[in-house]
Amino acid sequence: MAIKVSNPIVEMDGDEMTRIIWHAIKEKLLRPFLDIDLRYYDLGMKHRDDTEDRVTVEAANAIKEIGIGVKCATITPNASRVKEYNLKEQWKSPNATIRSVLDGTVFRKPIIIGNIPPAVATWKKPIIIGRHAYGDIYKNTECVVDVPGTAEIVFTPDGGGEKRVFKIHDFKGPGVVMGMHNTEKSIRSFARACINYAINEKVDIWFGAKDTISKQYHGFFRDVFAEETEKTKDRLKAAGIQYRYMLIDDAVAQVIKSDGGMLWACMNYDGDVMSDMVATGFGSLGLMTSVLVSPDGKYEFEAAHGTVMRHYYEHLKGNPTSTNSIALIFAWTGAIAKRGELDGTPEVVNFARTLEDIVIKTVEDGTMTKDLMLIATPKVDKYALTEEFIDAVAERLRRKLS
Ligand code: NAP
Ligand code: MG
Numbered sequence: 001m002a003i004k005v006s007n008p009i010v011e012m013d014g015d016e017m018t019r020i021i022w023h024a025i026k027e028k029l030l031r032p033f034l035d036i037d038l039r040y041y042d043l044g045m046k047h048r049d050d051t052e053d054r055v056t057v058e059a060a061n062a063i064k065e066i067g068i069g070v071k072c073a074t075i076t077p078n079a080s081r082v083k084e085y086n087l088k089e090q091w092k093s094p095n096a097t098i099r100s101v102l103d104g105t106v107f108r109k110p111i112i113i114g115n116i117p118p119a120v121a122t123w124k125k126p127i128i129i130g131r132h133a134y135g136d137i138y139k140n141t142e143c144v145v146d147v148p149g150t151a152e153i154v155f156t157p158d159g160g161g162e163k164r165v166f167k168i169h170d171f172k173g174p175g176v177v178m179g180m181h182n183t184e185k186s187i188r189s190f191a192r193a194c195i196n197y198a199i200n201e202k203v204d205i206w207f208g209a210k211d212t213i214s215k216q217y218h219g220f221f222r223d224v225f226a227e228e229t230e231k232t233k234d235r236l237k238a239a240g241i242q243y244r245y246m247l248i249d250d251a252v253a254q255v256i257k258s259d260g261g262m263l264w265a266c267m268n269y270d271g272d273v274m275s276d277m278v279a280t281g282f283g284s285l286g287l288m289t290s291v292l293v294s295p296d297g298k299y300e301f302e303a304a305h306g307t308v309m310r311h312y313y314e315h316l317k318g319n320p321t322s323t324n325s326i327a328l329i330f331a332w333t334g335a336i337a338k339r340g341e342l343d344g345t346p347e348v349v350n351f352a353r354t355l356e357d358i359v360i361k362t363v364e365d366g367t368m369t370k371d372l373m374l375i376a377t378p379k380v381d382k383y384a385l386t387e388e389f390i391d392a393v394a395e396r397l398r399r400k401l402s
Contacts, residue, residue, distance in 0.1 A: 003351050006343040008037040009335050010062045012094075014072025015045050016307035017315060017386075021325045022072045024387060025332060028394040029355060033401055034336070034348075039066065043094050045075045045085050053091045060101035063298055067342065070335035071098075071302040072328070099133060104294040105193035106131050107263070108275050108304050110282035111289065111330055114364045115376050119281045125261030127278050130197060131271025132190040135182035138268055142178040151177045187221055189295045191228035194265045197293055199235060204242045207265040208251030221267060279304060284371040286324025291334060301334040303327030311386075322370035323386045329359055329393070351401075358396045367392045 013022060030036070041059035048055055063069035075081055076093040099106070109128040112118075145151065151168040168177060198205045207225050209218035222245060229236065229243040236243060246254060248270060255264060266274055279288045288304035304327060311321045333352040340348030363372060366380045373383040384392065 002033060002035040003347050004345075005034055005036040005336070005339055005348050006345055007339060008039050008066050009339055010059060010066050010069035011038040011040050012043045012059050012069060012071040012074075013040065014043055014074040014307060016073075016075070016309055016312035017321065017323050018073040018303070018305075018307045018328060019044060020312075020315065021323060021328055021386060021390070024390050025325060025329055028390055029329065029397060030332065030336075032394075033351060033397065036336075043071070043074050045077070045081070045087070048074075048091055048094070049085060049087045049089075052088065053097070056091075056094045056097045057101065060098040063098070063102060063300055064294075067298050068335050068339050069098075069298075069300040070331050071095075071300060073303060073305060073307045075307055098300060099292060102292060102294040102298055102300065103189070104133075104292040104298070104300070105190055105197075106133055106290055106292050107197055108279070108288055108290045110279065111287045111326060111360070112282070113287070113360050113372075115366075115378065116283045116287070116363065116372055117375075117377050118283065120256055122257060122259050123281065124259040126282075127255060127258075127260045128197075128201070128203065128263045129271055129275045129278055130190075130194045130263055130265045131275060132187070132266065132268050133271075134186040134190070134268065136180050136268040137178070140178050140180040142176065144174070144176050145171050146174050148172050153179060182217075182220075184220075184224065187224045188228060190265070191225045193293055193295060194263060195228060195232050195236065196297075198241050198263045199239045201263070202239055202241065204244065204262045205229070205265055206244050206246065206251055206254070206262050208246045208248035208270070209267060210248050212247060218267075225265070275304075283375055284324060286327050286369065286371050289327050289330045289334060299335070299338050301331040301338075303331050321386045322383050322389075324369040324371050325386065325390055326359055326363075330356060354400060355393075355397060358400060359393055362389070362393050362396060 013019060039062055041055055041062065043056055043059060059069070074094045077087055077090050081087065082090050107128055107130050109126050112126055148171050150170050153166040153168060155164040194205055209221050211218040211222045225245065251264070264274070279285055282288070285305040290302050290304040292300040308323050311323045315321050333356050337349045337352035340346065340352065367384050367389060368376060368380065369386070369389055370383040373380055
């Protein structure tokens with residue numbers, strides 16, 4: 001008998017290799033066991049183009065309404081994709097569109113598997129990265145200067161107050177200048193999102209910045225985090241969570257020496273760079289999950305990797321592929337478990353956790369895709385194809401649940 005999921009989940013289909021895996025997961029790991037209402041939005045490149053990208057906004061609004069979404073990887077078109085798919089326009093990144101509708105923070109968490117040792121021997125528990133996804137160099141204004149002159153920051157208050165001018169540099173020759181900003185509202189909502197996530201996951205919060213050098217800009221972030229953690233200190237204490245502020249260089253050193261198990265809150269650029277470092281350190285992009293959490297508690301789950309284009313082209317040529325489906329499966333289990341939690345249906349949460357345990361056990365018993373085979377300890381001598389891995393998990397799931 002299928003397990004009934006009380007409320008719907010928004011499903012966002014995607015592109016290339018992940019689209020193929022997406023359907024296999026649904027058909028083999030979910031449909032046979034779950035009675036679930038999926039609100040389907042096709043974010044595949046072709047359908048985004050056909051709808052002039054309205055489907056992405058509709059999907060984001062559906063998550064706003066329903067509360068939980070799960071998303072396949074999607075192509076962010078560049079010039080060559082515009083040609084490849086004969087697109088009407090170079091549509092925006094769907095993730096950027098969804099993020100701007102939900103105004104959320106992205107948390108990336110690696111999946112830990114016994115026989116896939118992290119590159120850093122001391123890491124035993126996940127290092128979760130929370131990236132502030134607004135402002136700084138990602139919304140900057142910059143220019144190259146080619147003649148001597150003076151660069152200044154000018155602030156003009158609304159309503160006719162006196163202009164404030166700050167000198168950046170007197171250029172004696174060519175050089176380069178950049179101006180960037182952030183807002184208190186965005187930083188505060190980032191700090192709150194980190195606090196909520198940490199309480200949910202019962203992990204400490206680390207935040208690092210360079211406030212010794214950037215006393216005002218980075219100092220502003222430090223102060224907002226201090227205020228928000230102070231305001232919530234009773235909730236943090238009740239959950240057994242510590243907040244630590246460090247210099248960013250100290251944070252990097254401490255993370256490497258730690259055994260993991262913390263949320264590392266990062267400024268935008270740090271999060272961009274460090275999330276790739278941490279993902280690689282934990283083994284494979286195929287083991288990195290990602291969740292977007294909005295300040296009002298909406299969740300969108302996905303794998304951190306892209307559509308795995310290279311494998312897809314092999315697949316199109318008729319060659320066998322060995323693409324890791326684990327992060328995609330965990331996107332589904334993350335969404336299903338959260339649904340069960342919010343609905344108060346422990347059997348639904350239990351299904352998700354069971355599936356996750358089976359995936360991990362399957363790898364630990366020696367069945368895994370090529371990306372993992374290359375780093376597994378002890379060594380295994382053969383790898384599973386894309387479908388074979390999913391079939392192995394499905395077989396174990398059937399045995400467990402019947
Ligand atoms: P990618 O899909 O992340 O794959 C890059 C490489 O990482 C692959 O070629 C493969 O390495 C390895 N890899 C990633 N996921 C894997 C998995 N599940 N199993 C095994 N190996 C895996 O990045 P991309 O190929 O640069 O980008 C393809 C498309 O994805 C682009 O159009 C981009 O816009 C889009 N993208 C979407 C998202 C999203 O929707 N969230 C995120 C990133 C990129 P090997 O080739 O060495 O096997
Ligand atoms: Mg990056």
